[in-house]
Amino acid sequence: MDVVGRISAQWRERYPDMDLSPIEVIGRVRRLGVLSGQMPERVLGEPRLSRVELEVLSALRRSGGQMRPSLLTRETLSSGAATSKRLAKLAEEGLISRSASGRDRREIDVRLTERGREVIDRVLPAQIEWERELLAPLSDAERAQLADLLAKVLGPLDPPA
Template sequence: MVAEWNRRAPSLDVEPLQVIGRLLRWAEHGQRAIKDALRPLGLSYGDFDVLNTMRRRGDPAGVNPRELARSSLVTSGAMTARLDRLAEAGLVVRATDPADRRAVLVRLTERGEQLATEALAAVLAADEELLAPLDHAQREQLAALLKTALSPHETD
Protein backbone atom coordinates (compact mmCIF):
# COMPACT_ATOMS: atom_id res chain seq x y z
CA MET A 1 0.00 0.00 0.00
CA VAL A 2 2.76 2.43 0.95
CA ALA A 3 4.73 1.63 -2.21
CA GLU A 4 1.61 2.18 -4.31
CA TRP A 5 0.96 5.54 -2.66
CA ASN A 6 4.60 6.51 -3.13
CA ARG A 7 4.26 5.80 -6.87
CA ARG A 8 0.84 7.45 -7.20
CA ALA A 9 1.48 10.51 -5.01
CA PRO A 10 5.17 10.79 -4.09
CA SER A 11 4.65 14.04 -2.16
CA LEU A 12 2.05 12.45 0.11
CA ASP A 13 3.41 11.40 3.50
CA VAL A 14 1.84 7.99 4.12
CA GLU A 15 4.20 6.97 6.93
CA PRO A 16 1.34 7.00 9.51
CA LEU A 17 -0.45 4.30 7.51
CA GLN A 18 2.42 1.90 8.15
CA VAL A 19 1.89 2.17 11.91
CA ILE A 20 -1.83 2.80 12.32
CA GLY A 21 -2.84 0.32 9.64
CA ARG A 22 -0.79 -2.42 11.26
CA LEU A 23 -2.07 -1.55 14.73
CA LEU A 24 -5.66 -1.76 13.53
CA ARG A 25 -5.04 -5.12 11.84
CA TRP A 26 -3.27 -6.42 14.96
CA ALA A 27 -6.16 -5.22 17.14
CA GLU A 28 -8.61 -7.08 14.90
CA HIS A 29 -6.58 -10.28 15.28
CA GLY A 30 -6.43 -9.74 19.05
CA GLN A 31 -10.15 -9.12 19.38
CA ARG A 32 -10.93 -12.22 17.33
CA ALA A 33 -8.53 -14.34 19.39
CA ILE A 34 -10.03 -13.16 22.68
CA LYS A 35 -13.58 -13.67 21.41
CA ASP A 36 -12.66 -17.19 20.28
CA ALA A 37 -11.02 -17.91 23.66
CA LEU A 38 -14.10 -16.79 25.59
CA ARG A 39 -16.74 -18.43 23.36
CA PRO A 40 -16.35 -21.97 24.84
CA LEU A 41 -16.87 -20.43 28.29
CA GLY A 42 -20.07 -18.70 27.19
CA LEU A 43 -18.70 -15.22 27.92
CA SER A 44 -18.53 -12.00 25.97
CA TYR A 45 -15.57 -9.69 26.42
CA GLY A 46 -17.81 -7.38 28.48
CA ASP A 47 -18.77 -10.25 30.79
CA PHE A 48 -15.11 -11.24 31.11
CA ASP A 49 -14.20 -7.66 31.97
CA VAL A 50 -16.81 -7.44 34.74
CA LEU A 51 -15.95 -10.82 36.26
CA ASN A 52 -12.21 -10.22 36.28
CA THR A 53 -12.51 -6.64 37.50
CA MET A 54 -14.42 -7.99 40.49
CA ARG A 55 -11.93 -10.83 40.93
CA ARG A 56 -8.92 -8.50 40.70
CA ARG A 57 -10.41 -6.09 43.26
CA GLY A 58 -11.04 -8.97 45.64
CA ASP A 59 -13.50 -7.09 47.84
CA PRO A 60 -15.40 -9.78 49.80
CA ALA A 61 -18.31 -7.40 50.49
CA GLY A 62 -18.73 -6.67 46.78
CA VAL A 63 -18.47 -3.73 44.41
CA ASN A 64 -20.86 -0.90 43.65
CA PRO A 65 -22.20 -1.30 40.09
CA ARG A 66 -21.46 2.37 39.34
CA GLU A 67 -17.77 1.74 40.11
CA LEU A 68 -17.81 -1.26 37.78
CA ALA A 69 -19.41 0.82 35.03
CA ARG A 70 -16.80 3.55 35.45
CA SER A 71 -13.90 1.10 35.34
CA SER A 72 -15.37 -0.60 32.25
CA LEU A 73 -16.14 2.71 30.53
CA VAL A 74 -19.78 1.75 29.94
CA THR A 75 -23.05 3.37 30.92
CA SER A 76 -24.84 2.31 34.07
CA GLY A 77 -27.59 0.86 31.86
CA ALA A 78 -25.09 -1.31 29.99
CA MET A 79 -23.60 -2.45 33.30
CA THR A 80 -27.05 -3.31 34.64
CA ALA A 81 -27.68 -5.48 31.57
CA ARG A 82 -24.32 -7.24 32.03
CA LEU A 83 -24.95 -7.81 35.72
CA ASP A 84 -28.46 -9.12 35.00
CA ARG A 85 -26.98 -11.67 32.56
CA LEU A 86 -24.25 -12.68 35.00
CA ALA A 87 -26.69 -12.97 37.92
CA GLU A 88 -29.05 -15.08 35.81
CA ALA A 89 -26.12 -17.37 35.01
CA GLY A 90 -25.32 -17.69 38.73
CA LEU A 91 -21.96 -15.93 38.42
CA VAL A 92 -22.70 -12.86 40.59
CA VAL A 93 -25.11 -11.97 43.36
CA ARG A 94 -26.44 -8.60 44.41
CA ALA A 95 -26.91 -7.60 48.05
CA THR A 96 -27.87 -4.43 49.87
CA ASP A 97 -24.89 -2.31 50.85
CA PRO A 98 -24.74 -2.40 54.67
CA ALA A 99 -23.31 1.15 54.67
CA ASP A 100 -26.18 2.53 52.51
CA ARG A 101 -29.41 0.56 52.36
CA ARG A 102 -30.36 2.34 49.12
CA ALA A 103 -27.25 1.02 47.36
CA VAL A 104 -26.37 -2.42 46.05
CA LEU A 105 -23.11 -4.32 46.09
CA VAL A 106 -22.30 -7.07 43.60
CA ARG A 107 -19.94 -9.94 44.32
CA LEU A 108 -18.80 -13.06 42.56
CA THR A 109 -20.29 -16.40 43.43
CA GLU A 110 -17.97 -19.37 43.82
CA ARG A 111 -18.91 -20.41 40.30
CA GLY A 112 -18.25 -16.85 39.06
CA GLU A 113 -14.82 -16.84 40.69
CA GLN A 114 -13.97 -20.17 39.04
CA LEU A 115 -15.19 -19.05 35.61
CA ALA A 116 -13.31 -15.75 35.92
CA THR A 117 -10.13 -17.74 36.63
CA GLU A 118 -10.68 -19.98 33.60
CA ALA A 119 -11.51 -17.01 31.39
CA LEU A 120 -8.39 -15.11 32.41
CA ALA A 121 -6.24 -18.15 31.62
CA ALA A 122 -7.89 -18.45 28.19
CA VAL A 123 -7.41 -14.74 27.41
CA LEU A 124 -3.78 -14.79 28.57
CA ALA A 125 -3.13 -17.80 26.33
CA ALA A 126 -4.69 -15.96 23.37
CA ASP A 127 -2.59 -12.87 24.18
CA GLU A 128 0.55 -14.99 24.43
CA GLU A 129 -0.12 -16.53 21.03
CA LEU A 130 -0.58 -13.09 19.49
CA LEU A 131 2.67 -11.87 21.04
CA ALA A 132 4.63 -15.06 20.24
CA PRO A 133 6.73 -13.49 17.46
CA LEU A 134 8.18 -10.99 19.96
CA ASP A 135 10.79 -11.75 22.59
CA HIS A 136 10.63 -10.28 26.10
CA ALA A 137 12.69 -7.19 25.27
CA GLN A 138 10.60 -6.48 22.17
CA ARG A 139 7.39 -6.80 24.18
CA GLU A 140 8.69 -4.35 26.78
CA GLN A 141 9.74 -1.95 24.04
CA LEU A 142 6.38 -2.22 22.28
CA ALA A 143 4.49 -1.70 25.55
CA ALA A 144 6.57 1.41 26.30
CA LEU A 145 6.08 2.82 22.80
CA LEU A 146 2.32 2.22 22.92
CA LYS A 147 2.11 3.83 26.36
CA THR A 148 3.92 6.91 25.03
CA ALA A 149 1.70 7.07 21.94
CA LEU A 150 -1.51 6.61 23.97
CA SER A 151 -0.73 8.98 26.83
CA PRO A 152 -1.90 12.23 25.15
CA HIS A 153 -5.21 10.55 24.29
CA GLU A 154 -5.97 8.88 27.63
CA THR A 155 -8.04 10.47 30.37
CA ASP A 156 -8.41 9.26 33.92
Protein backbone atom coordinates (compact mmCIF):
# COMPACT_ATOMS: atom_id res chain seq x y z
CA MET A 1 0.00 0.00 0.00
CA ASP A 2 1.32 3.45 -0.87
CA VAL A 3 1.50 6.42 1.52
CA VAL A 4 -1.78 7.91 0.28
CA GLY A 5 -3.51 4.54 0.67
CA ARG A 6 -2.34 4.39 4.30
CA ILE A 7 -3.53 7.95 4.94
CA SER A 8 -6.91 7.18 3.40
CA ALA A 9 -7.23 3.98 5.47
CA GLN A 10 -6.48 5.92 8.65
CA TRP A 11 -9.15 8.49 7.80
CA ARG A 12 -11.65 5.68 7.02
CA GLU A 13 -11.15 4.39 10.56
CA ARG A 14 -12.07 7.84 11.94
CA TYR A 15 -14.82 8.65 9.43
CA PRO A 16 -16.21 5.36 8.07
CA ASP A 17 -19.25 7.02 6.48
CA MET A 18 -17.34 9.76 4.63
CA ASP A 19 -16.44 9.48 0.93
CA LEU A 20 -12.66 9.78 1.01
CA SER A 21 -12.06 9.15 -2.70
CA PRO A 22 -10.85 12.74 -3.23
CA ILE A 23 -7.94 12.04 -0.87
CA GLU A 24 -6.98 9.01 -2.94
CA VAL A 25 -6.96 10.98 -6.20
CA ILE A 26 -5.78 14.46 -5.19
CA GLY A 27 -3.35 13.06 -2.63
CA ARG A 28 -1.70 10.89 -5.27
CA VAL A 29 -1.60 13.71 -7.83
CA ARG A 30 0.03 16.02 -5.26
CA ARG A 31 2.48 13.33 -4.15
CA LEU A 32 3.41 12.56 -7.76
CA GLY A 33 3.97 16.29 -8.29
CA VAL A 34 6.33 16.48 -5.33
CA LEU A 35 8.21 13.29 -6.17
CA SER A 36 8.50 14.13 -9.87
CA GLY A 37 9.84 17.55 -8.87
CA GLN A 38 12.77 15.86 -7.17
CA MET A 39 14.64 15.19 -10.39
CA PRO A 40 18.06 13.68 -9.85
CA GLU A 41 21.16 15.77 -10.51
CA ARG A 42 21.88 13.75 -13.65
CA VAL A 43 18.73 15.27 -15.15
CA LEU A 44 19.26 18.85 -14.03
CA GLY A 45 22.97 18.97 -14.71
CA GLU A 46 24.91 22.18 -14.24
CA PRO A 47 24.16 24.87 -13.37
CA ARG A 48 22.08 23.35 -10.60
CA LEU A 49 18.52 24.28 -11.52
CA SER A 50 15.38 23.84 -9.50
CA ARG A 51 12.30 22.39 -11.17
CA VAL A 52 10.60 25.82 -11.23
CA GLU A 53 13.67 27.48 -12.74
CA LEU A 54 13.64 24.81 -15.40
CA GLU A 55 9.96 25.61 -16.01
CA VAL A 56 10.88 29.27 -16.62
CA LEU A 57 13.54 28.28 -19.16
CA SER A 58 11.09 25.83 -20.76
CA ALA A 59 8.38 28.48 -21.08
CA LEU A 60 10.86 30.86 -22.72
CA ARG A 61 12.11 28.17 -25.12
CA ARG A 62 8.57 27.10 -26.12
CA SER A 63 7.52 30.70 -26.72
CA GLY A 64 10.40 31.53 -29.03
CA GLY A 65 12.76 32.87 -26.39
CA GLN A 66 11.08 36.03 -25.08
CA MET A 67 8.24 36.75 -22.64
CA ARG A 68 7.14 39.35 -20.13
CA PRO A 69 7.45 38.46 -16.42
CA SER A 70 3.67 38.60 -15.93
CA LEU A 71 3.17 35.89 -18.55
CA LEU A 72 5.95 33.78 -17.03
CA THR A 73 4.20 34.12 -13.68
CA ARG A 74 0.97 32.79 -15.20
CA GLU A 75 2.74 30.03 -17.15
CA THR A 76 4.58 28.72 -14.08
CA LEU A 77 1.70 29.20 -11.61
CA SER A 78 3.94 31.34 -9.41
CA SER A 79 3.60 34.57 -7.53
CA GLY A 80 5.11 37.73 -8.96
CA ALA A 81 7.66 37.82 -6.15
CA ALA A 82 8.70 34.20 -6.77
CA THR A 83 9.05 34.89 -10.49
CA SER A 84 11.22 37.96 -9.81
CA LYS A 85 13.48 35.90 -7.53
CA ARG A 86 13.82 33.13 -10.13
CA LEU A 87 14.52 35.60 -12.91
CA ALA A 88 17.26 37.24 -10.82
CA LYS A 89 18.95 33.88 -10.25
CA LEU A 90 18.65 32.85 -13.90
CA ALA A 91 20.06 36.22 -15.01
CA GLU A 92 22.95 35.85 -12.56
CA GLU A 93 23.66 32.41 -14.08
CA GLY A 94 23.66 33.97 -17.56
CA LEU A 95 20.67 31.91 -18.70
CA ILE A 96 18.35 34.86 -19.35
CA SER A 97 18.63 38.57 -19.98
CA ARG A 98 16.20 41.29 -18.96
CA SER A 99 15.70 44.58 -20.76
CA ALA A 100 13.17 47.37 -21.15
CA SER A 101 10.46 46.47 -23.64
CA GLY A 102 10.64 48.11 -27.04
CA ARG A 103 6.85 48.59 -26.93
CA ASP A 104 6.57 50.10 -23.48
CA ARG A 105 9.59 51.22 -21.45
CA ARG A 106 7.71 50.47 -18.22
CA GLU A 107 7.59 46.80 -19.18
CA ILE A 108 10.47 44.32 -19.08
CA ASP A 109 11.21 41.66 -21.67
CA VAL A 110 12.86 38.46 -20.52
CA ARG A 111 14.95 36.70 -23.13
CA LEU A 112 16.60 33.32 -23.17
CA THR A 113 20.35 33.70 -23.74
CA GLU A 114 22.30 31.37 -26.00
CA ARG A 115 23.60 29.65 -22.87
CA GLY A 116 20.04 29.34 -21.54
CA ARG A 117 18.91 27.77 -24.82
CA GLU A 118 21.81 25.32 -24.70
CA VAL A 119 20.93 24.34 -21.12
CA ILE A 120 17.23 23.74 -21.80
CA ASP A 121 18.01 21.88 -25.03
CA ARG A 122 20.34 19.60 -23.05
CA VAL A 123 18.10 19.16 -20.00
CA LEU A 124 14.73 18.66 -21.73
CA PRO A 125 15.51 15.22 -23.22
CA ALA A 126 16.83 14.03 -19.83
CA GLN A 127 13.71 15.42 -18.11
CA ILE A 128 11.43 13.61 -20.56
CA GLU A 129 13.33 10.37 -20.02
CA TRP A 130 13.08 10.81 -16.22
CA GLU A 131 9.32 11.34 -16.51
CA ARG A 132 9.05 8.30 -18.81
CA GLU A 133 10.79 6.26 -16.09
CA LEU A 134 8.27 7.52 -13.52
CA LEU A 135 5.40 6.44 -15.76
CA ALA A 136 6.95 3.06 -16.62
CA PRO A 137 4.37 1.09 -14.59
CA LEU A 138 1.68 2.30 -17.03
CA SER A 139 1.05 0.99 -20.52
CA ASP A 140 0.85 3.47 -23.40
CA ALA A 141 -2.96 3.21 -23.30
CA GLU A 142 -3.06 3.78 -19.53
CA ARG A 143 -0.76 6.80 -19.86
CA ALA A 144 -3.03 8.27 -22.53
CA GLN A 145 -6.12 7.58 -20.41
CA LEU A 146 -4.54 9.17 -17.33
CA ALA A 147 -3.52 12.23 -19.38
CA ASP A 148 -7.09 12.57 -20.71
CA LEU A 149 -8.63 12.22 -17.25
CA LEU A 150 -6.28 14.79 -15.73
CA ALA A 151 -6.98 17.19 -18.61
CA LYS A 152 -10.71 16.76 -17.93
CA VAL A 153 -10.23 17.66 -14.24
CA LEU A 154 -7.87 20.56 -14.99
CA GLY A 155 -9.96 22.06 -17.80
CA PRO A 156 -12.28 24.12 -15.61
CA LEU A 157 -9.49 25.04 -13.18
CA ASP A 158 -6.79 26.31 -15.57
CA PRO A 159 -6.91 29.99 -16.46
CA PRO A 160 -7.49 30.65 -20.17
CA ALA A 161 -4.37 31.30 -22.21
